[in-house]
Amino acid sequence: xxxxxxxxxxxxxxxxxxxxxxxxxxxxxxxxxxxxxxxxxxxxxxxxxxxxxxxxxxxxxxxxxxxxxxxxxxxxxxxxxxxxxxxxxxxxxxxxxxxxxxxxxxxxxxxxxxxxxxxxxxxxxxxxxxxxxxxxxxxxxxxxxxxxxxxxxxxxxxxxxxxxxxxxxxxxxxxxxxxxxxxxxxxxxxxxx
Amino acid sequence: xxxxxxxxxxxxxxxxxxxxxxxxxxxxxxxxxxxxxxxxxxxxxxxxxxxxxxxxxxxxxxxxxxxxxxxxxxxxxxxxxxxxxxxxxxxxxxxxxxxxxxxxxxxxxxxxxxxxxxxxxxxxxxxxxxxxxxxxxxxxxxxxxxxxxxxxxxxxxxxxxxxxxxxxxxxxxxxxxxxx
Numbered sequence: 001x002x003x004x005x006x007x008x009x010x011x012x013x014x015x016x017x018x019x020x021x022x023x024x025x026x027x028x029x030x031x032x033x034x035x036x037x038x039x040x041x042x043x044x045x046x047x048x049x050x051x052x053x054x055x056x057x058x059x060x061x062x063x064x065x066x067x068x069x070x071x072x073x074x075x076x077x078x079x080x081x082x083x084x085x086x087x088x089x090x091x092x093x094x095x096x097x098x099x100x101x102x103x104x105x106x107x108x109x110x111x112x113x114x115x116x117x118x119x120x121x122x123x124x125x126x127x128x129x130x131x132x133x134x135x136x137x138x139x140x141x142x143x144x145x146x147x148x149x150x151x152x153x154x155x156x157x158x159x160x161x162x163x164x165x166x167x168x169x170x171x172x173x174x175x176x177x178x179x180x181x182x183x184x185x186x187x188x189x190x191x192x193x
Numbered sequence: 194x195x196x197x198x199x200x201x202x203x204x205x206x207x208x209x210x211x212x213x214x215x216x217x218x219x220x221x222x223x224x225x226x227x228x229x230x231x232x233x234x235x236x237x238x239x240x241x242x243x244x245x246x247x248x249x250x251x252x253x254x255x256x257x258x259x260x261x262x263x264x265x266x267x268x269x270x271x272x273x274x275x276x277x278x279x280x281x282x283x284x285x286x287x288x289x290x291x292x293x294x295x296x297x298x299x300x301x302x303x304x305x306x307x308x309x310x311x312x313x314x315x316x317x318x319x320x321x322x323x324x325x326x327x328x329x330x331x332x333x334x335x336x337x338x339x340x341x342x343x344x345x346x347x348x349x350x351x352x353x354x355x356x357x358x359x360x361x362x363x364x365x366x367x368x369x370x371x372x373x
Binding site: 012013014015016017018019020022023048073096097098099100101103 | 197198199200201202203204205207208210211244265266267268269270271273274275
């Protein structure tokens, strides 16, 4: 647990700059185009920038020495992106649709929160073992680039059944998007390779 | 359409609480309750804050809806959010400057609804109120006529516009606004 950590937030939405300070008890908030000098002095860094290209700009392509906890709050993520941002020093990723609660849990280092983030959880994650064989098959096929239509043709699943399996898999993995689920699989494959 | 973004809504709710107002999320919009802001009958009034992802015709239409107190974007300055949340600080609508500019252009270019389409002044008025999302009963109350009369006017204006329902009529009348 970090006591009164030095928290810096980079937010692409000026509308909520003051709200970030309220939510994180006096955190320093920057815009993505502000001078980011000092980002590497933070104990906790929250990057509320939706896209990979914005993240790349803020982190100058990974040239910064980041905080021990660096949380990327994104709008969408591709499996290959999560590997890249981990290499840049991002320790957690979280989709914006998850809301504020899991982010606050991460700042408190409460990794047991049900929506605590992707990279942080994968290190000792047993969630993959909870997937059924059909759910794993669906994610593996999607990860291999197969479309849902191709998947249905190969398996005989109805559209409803395929969607039910997808939603069930996301729920078990505690993520909101198929991209995040595929990223978990990618990371798991990398860590066991 | 409002931004469907849980984090954004949560943060705005946090900001609302710090400013002393309650804020609840519903259908992608935030409903703000001000304890001191009661109407003449002592009933609590609520206002709705909308945050839109893109400034399109639908976003502009939100500005004219009853109960909407603010229409902002994620790029709006934080001061506008505080203005929108401050109890009774502004009597009217708080809109992002970029939305206001589009609204101004729409007004400047606007011609009476139904003009050049053969609508009567009454039919044009009914179409305008339909565009604000009012149900037929409320339109009748506003104009001091019966609901049946409103229905008769609506049937005629649908025929003149060549549409089947109010949604199509409003869309036909508002065509071109998105490019304004």
